[in-house]
Amino acid sequence: MENQEKESYMPRIGDQAPDFESITTTGKLVFSEYNKGSWVILFSHPADFTPVCTTEMTGFANEKDFFAAHQTKLMGLSIDSIHSHIAWVNAVYDKTGVLFEFPIIADIDMKVAKLYGMLQPGESETAAVRAVFIIDPMGKVRLVMYYPLSVGRNMEEIKRSLLALQTSDEYKVSLPLDWKPGDKVIIGAPRTVESLLERKASNLDMVDWYLAMKTL
Template sequence: MSGQTTLRLGDTAPDFTQESTEGSINFHQWIGDNWCVLFSHPKDFTPVCTTELGEVARLKPEFEKRHCKVIGLSVDPLEDHLSWLGDIEATQGQRLNFPLLADRDRKVSDLYGMIHPNASDTLTVRTVFVIDPDKKIRLMITYPASTGRNFEEILRAIDSLQLTDKHKVATPVNWKAGDKCIIVPSLSNEEAAKLFPDGWDEQRPYLRVVEQPEKT
């Protein structure tokens, strides 16, 4: 526990160099000017992880539409990762098409606080970090080892982050791309009128519902 870093939203994602199924990766250089999803797996050759990696590989075109790279991690050695790839393709019908970090020395796991000793002192939990092109951590989700993640939700969250970065809106409960949004409370009606000339539905002074602006 002592070697782990406590990360918060808005922190710079720690840089590292580590081996992967696609060669040595210098993290910040690899991200470039893209968004990034970094997500950890408890262990190779485990059932839930196998389904997750297949799903992320299947969804890679959706991440690419959002200018977002994906990269996985587990604390198993590279040779285990490479052996596992055949099982993923055979059972999920999808070849792995993104790098999987081999964090045998736990360097990255400790930097990102991915090992929770009260859950397991040897395995990483199912952590997700969404990192923006400025290398800032914008979202963190942590699941227990037994619960597979919903990567459609992670795509939805990226849509929200990218939209709200560009416009003075927030996204309400269960929002999906194309749904109505909420004008941020810090914006006065006078300021809002300039940005949203078609008007809005003022359900309360602090709850002003507006059509989604164009993301780009």
Template sequence: MTDHASVCVPRIGETAPDFEAETTHGILRLEDFRGSWLVFFSHPADFTPVCASELMAFAGVRATLRDMGCELLGLSVDSIFSHIAWVRSLEEKFGAAIDFPLVADTTGEVARRYGMTMPAESPTEPARVVYVIDDRQCVRAYMAYPMTTGRNVAEIVRLVAALQATDAHGVATPAGWKPGDGVLAPPPRTQAMAQERAKAAGPNCPDWYFCKRELS
């Protein structure tokens, strides 16, 4: 049995590992994205149907993410020539303009650094892994999907919006939250605070630890 214990996955709250790599937009480092949020995602292979559907879906939310101060960066272990040909094909055959960079991680080094490889599924191709990295280059969220299952990019946009709301307002967001919904106030940390919160019981505050409020 192969031992995968040595694979290190950057965890939430940690600094995202820097790298330098060839991309469809030239040589880039993670550091080049400092000051912006970043959705960094891997896909198994160019010229495959699920990956094509995902790349077009990401292209469809590109403008929305940019308005949120968030960039997109894709990765696979295909060559830069394969990436360029695929991007051109997606525009020609599907009318999808892929205007964000794709990393040509031909050695697999960046994928391994980010724990994007799943050797039990494929010894060479990365899985469908997504990292949300904030403007300070801190990992804020990550998720992984198998090769057979395309991602829901609307959920990724929602996740970025929720994290940004948390940072801006010091709140948490409930299940299924989307911009415009109520948010959750931080729970009390002392008995006195809990007692004070209990006095405010009402429709938006059914219990001392659970209170919703609107964002101003």
């Protein structure tokens, strides 16, 4: 029973990201050390040398400057050997000129995939689904996305979500539907009559007393 629970565990938002040590395409890494002081996007793909995965990994590689500018490291994973990973990196680089410089975990024993709930038997028992975990510099899971094997991720949504989390943390605000940088943000609802009256007298853009917005 204990092993079944461990294998089916899926980190939730607010959980501490499970730590692990793995062989990757940039050498042996301990996740907690890699994560220390930086945001990390940990993402899985079903297999090397597959078409959808190639487009996704290329997409992450092409956005390396964006992620670096926002203090975010990337880390990929699939249930393949390190030799398969290196061969795939080389093939894509030779064919397209795009180099996957971020570490890709060789998770041939499925250890990390099981730690992060990336193996979902209804989809596949041997290939990881397309999971995305955004993890903050304190090692806390802040956002989780899961996609099936047949559907590629949306890079713009991943980038938007990262910026939204960082904006929310910095300014202690919430973000409305479809928020993107430059849009108005939501201010927390008042919790006392005094703060309610202050809000009604303010210059905030108010839809109602509990929904007030402003431009940062």
